[in-house]
Amino acid sequence: MSITISRRSMMLGAALVPLGVGAKAFDNALPLRLGTVPTRIYRSVFNPRENMDGWVFFLMLEASEDGPLIPVSLRIAYHAAGEVVREEVVRGPLLAAMARQDISPARLTGDAPDPPAYWPQALRIHCYLPHAPMIQELGLQLRVADGSGIEHQVEARIPIIDFQQRAALIFPFRGPGIISQAGVLGGGHRNRSGGFAIDALGLDENHGPMRAPGSDRPQDYAGWGRPIIAPGTGVVVRARNDRPDQPRDGVSDPAYFAPEYPGGGDVGNYIVIDHGEGEFSLIAHLRLGSVRVRTGDRVAQAQPIGELGNSGDTSGPHIHYQLQDGPRWEYADGLPVRFANVSNLTRGSYFNAR
Ligand SMILES: [Zn+2]
Known part of the structure; x- marks a missing residue:
């Protein structure tokens, strides 16, 4: 199969502004977690005649301690039929342009998840490409820097679901x-x-x-x-x-x-x-x-x-x-x-x- 590896990430014009007050080093053992909004990611059959499908979601970085966490790089691996068929790494101003800080990960009831939990960053992941029906899962690796410049890595596997x-x-x-x-x-x-x-x-x-x-x-x-x-x-x-x-x-x-x-x-x-x-x-x-x-x-x-x-x-x-x-x-x-x-x-x- 022939898969073109090219950047498809959609940018939003939001500036990166650290949350929290004052620089701070996070404990390296500090649990960071990645979640998504919406909770489940459904493939959108957007244009079946051209076999163009895709999905859009916010990747939510969740921390159990408040403080600034700035994205450094995001690696997205597209998994299909047991192998990685496409890969991209986003950093610098492109990554900054994907970031948002006004997304609420509230539950269906409107309640926030159990504290302590903070959402210092959300990244908008947008994919729209031919042959997307073969993509079954995204492997995500996010590197973030805390207030002291110390980098932390957090990973997640996100299934792409056919609703x-x-x-x-x-x-x-x-x-x-x-x-x-x-x-x-x-x-x-x-x-x-x-x-x-x-x-x-x-x-x-x-x-x-x-x-x-x-x-x-x-x-x-x-x-x-x-x-x-x-x-x-x-x-x-x-x-x-x-x-x-x-x-x-x-x-x-x-x-x-x-x-x-x-x-x-x-x-x-x-x-x-x-x-x-x-x-x-x-x-x-x-x-x-x-x-x-x-x-x-x-x-x-x-x-x-x-x-x-x-x-x-x-x-x-x-x-x-x-x-x-x-x-x-x-x-x-x-x-x-x-x-x-x-x-x-x-x-x-x-x-x-x-
Ligand atoms: Zn409407």
Whole structure:
């Protein structure tokens, strides 16, 4: 086999700033540990026709003592069929550009892991390459320097998992539409539970976005008020129905956010359905007053449950859909989703969900 060894790591424009106060040497026996956010790393089948797959995650350096720990080098070995088929070493400004310090490794409940534990560094690992389905595991070696310049090495093996969705799901609305934003590998949703999320607009039968050409009223979008259906059977575990729709097209006005989302990210009116087996659907931005299910209701696949709207942090009528591994999108990990009736979920894809 022929595998090109080249750097594919994605950089973020974050500066490296040591945490903690004052320089300090860590005990060499100090346990350092590597974890990941999300907890499990699922392969994303991003473009099956071109055999392009990948994954994105944060490598979390965990220490049991607070203090600065600065990445020196990161070696990534790609394991396939029992051998290393690709290797890269990142250091210097490239490694610094991968670093972030604002990632929360909270549990699904929102609680922090047991103290004492600190997360002085997170590194964003991004892979997008052909033939990725063969990669089964990443071997990671991170060298970090403490406040006294003493280097420590910590290693981890990270399995790349092919997610096996248990729930049979269909698209949350019928008819023509377009995927306006997809998951993080497509440059879309970047938050922990939204890594595979999609935004979808409803279109008319000619795939036009507006019922009244030239209008800028959200109510004139072809998708406005379209029935939203349960993508699969399950039990409603969370729902909200009291949030106003954003009145102006193209503007996500914070004045319409719920008080608990002052900085944005408001899902507006929403429904979370528990499909069992740790799979939950979140459908967001529904029209004010349109949600017709309540917490505890059992729903059947294709049952009407609400209408497409413009509530929450949104600049035009659409739905946000994501499959996640817990009821709370604030802390759940996102799951790759497959619908039986819409196959291409990349940004800009037109579809007709029948
Ligand atoms: Zn979205």
